[in-house]
Amino acid sequence: MVKSPERQRGVQSVDMAMRLLEIVRKDGRPMMLRDIAVCAGITSAQAHTYMSSLKKFGMIEQIGDAGRYALSDATLTLARHVIRNDPTLRATIETARSLATDIEEMVTVDCLVQQKPTVIFAIQGPRTPSLSLRPGTRNRIGNSASARLFDAWSDAPEMAPSLCRIIRTGGYAHAEGTPVPHLASLAAPVFRGGALVASISVIGFPDAMAPEQERPVLQALLAATNVLQEAPA
Amino acid sequence: MSDASEKEGRGVRAVETGLSLLGLFMNNDGPLSAAELALRSGLSKAQVHAYLVSLLRGHMVARDPQTGRYTIGPFGLELGMSRLLTMDPQITASEEALKVARKLG
Numbered sequence: 001m002v003k004s005p006e007r008q009r010g011v012q013s014v015d016m017a018m019r020l021l022e023i024v025r026k027d028g029r030p031m032m033l034r035d036i037a038v039c040a041g042i043t044s045a046q047a048h049t050y051m052s053s054l055k056k057f058g059m060i061e062q063i064g065d066a067g068r069y070a071l072s073d074a075t076l077t078l079a080r081h082v083i084r085n086d087p088t089l090r091a092t093i094e095t096a097r098s099l100a101t102d103i104e105e106m107v108t109v110d111c112l113v114q115q116k117p118t119v120i121f122a123i124q125g126p127r128t129p130s131l132s133l134r135p136g137t138r139n140r141i142g143n144s145a146s147a148r149l150f151d152a153w154s155d156a157p158e159m160a161p162s163l164c165r166i167i168r169t170g171g172y173a174h175a176e177g178t179p180v181p182h183l184a185s186l187a188a189p190v191f192r193g194g195a196l197v198a199s200i201s202v203i204g205f206p207d208a209m210a211p212e213q214e215r216p217v218l219q220a221l222l223a224a225t226n227v228l229q230e231a232p233a
Numbered sequence: 234m235s236d237a238s239e240k241e242g243r244g245v246r247a248v249e250t251g252l253s254l255l256g257l258f259m260n261n262d263g264p265l266s267a268a269e270l271a272l273r274s275g276l277s278k279a280q281v282h283a284y285l286v287s288l289l290r291g292h293m294v295a296r297d298p299q300t301g302r303y304t305i306g307p308f309g310l311e312l313g314m315s316r317l318l319t320m321d322p323q324i325t326a327s328e329e330a331l332k333v334a335r336k337l338g
Contacts, residue, residue: 008286009283009286010283010284010286010287010288010290011247011251011283011284011286011287012247012287013245013247013248013251014247014248014251014284014287014288014291015287015290015291016248017248017251017252018287018288018290018291018293018308019291021308021312022291022308025311025312025315028315028318028319029319049245050245050248052245053245053248053249053252054248054252056249057249057252057253057255057256059252059312070319071312071315071316071319072316073316075309075312075313075315075316076313076316076317077259077313078255078259078305078309078310078312078313079309079310079312079313079314079316079317080313081258081259081304081305081309082304082305082306082307082309082310082313083310085262085263085264085304085305113307113310113311113314114311118314120310120314134317135314135317136314136315136316136317136318137318138318
């Protein structure tokens with residue numbers, strides 16, 4: 001029996017370095033050294049030493065005259081590595097890419113990042129206006145079909161049970177007037193071992209996104225995600 | 234008790250060793266075993282184990298329960314996604330952001 005990492009001795013300074021990365025990540029804006037230090041409960045001098053190491057490896061960069069600290073490009077390499085080494089996510093992105101070519105609409109792939117549906121891949125559609133949806137964008141229940149989908153399969157859904165049931169039975173979610181007023185979206189789930197790991201969404205004009213089984217966009221979306229479920233792990 | 238500067242010096246070295254282990258994953262296609270990490274890093278298996286404990290604890294590294302091998306964990310994805318989100322295309326070069334976003338696929 002392997003002991004869980006929580007109960008084993010590790011390397012204290014590595015624990016602290018990751019805590020500092022999480023502090024900077026969570027804040028979302030470039031931070032002053034002393035604010036980082038206060039959050040971590042260490043002195044500014046100690047924090048400076050850690051930040052220097054993180055900077056050296058490209059995880060952190062300093063911005064502006066005040067030298068505030070922010071996440072840097074090595075974090076993108078980490079994220080890319082995670083996506084590339086995850087067979088399900090890789091297959092989902094490939095499927096989303098060919099779906100976008102087939103239906104000529106905007107297609108995104110979302111997965112849960114820190115428990116929130118987050119766009120990890122986006123292809124703009126030729127017909128729809130360019131949207132601010134891009135990798136890293138987080139979706140909320142109020143603004144996207146994919147967020148509704150993830151909510152419907154979560155342990156404690158925010159939506160009414162009847163809505164969750166409709167989504168789970170139908171195998172897709174629909175949202176209209178979102179993410180911008182004159183557009184709509186459809187999202188279908190991708191499972192691994194019975195758990196929802198990602199979704200593919202199509203975003204376009206409401207008539208094309210109508211949640212009716214005979215509509216070509218919904219059909220293409222469901223066909224694409226069905227192929228993913230059948231693909232060997 | 235050692236003085237503060239010496240302690241910090243050690244802290245930095247350990248952080249850099251931990252980060253260089255992440256670099257080994259980057260330079261490899263697919264997961265690595267603890268033995269491979271030890272071989273490539275020149276650390277002892279016990280040292281690698283201690284670093285892995287902390288990296289696993291922070292979800293920076295994940296262990297495949299089936300193979301027992303290690304790879305970059307969900308915290309890596311979280312950091313990268315947060316980085317993308319904070320790159321304001323109005324301020325930073327939007328071309329650059331899109332290029333990076335495309336590369337992620």
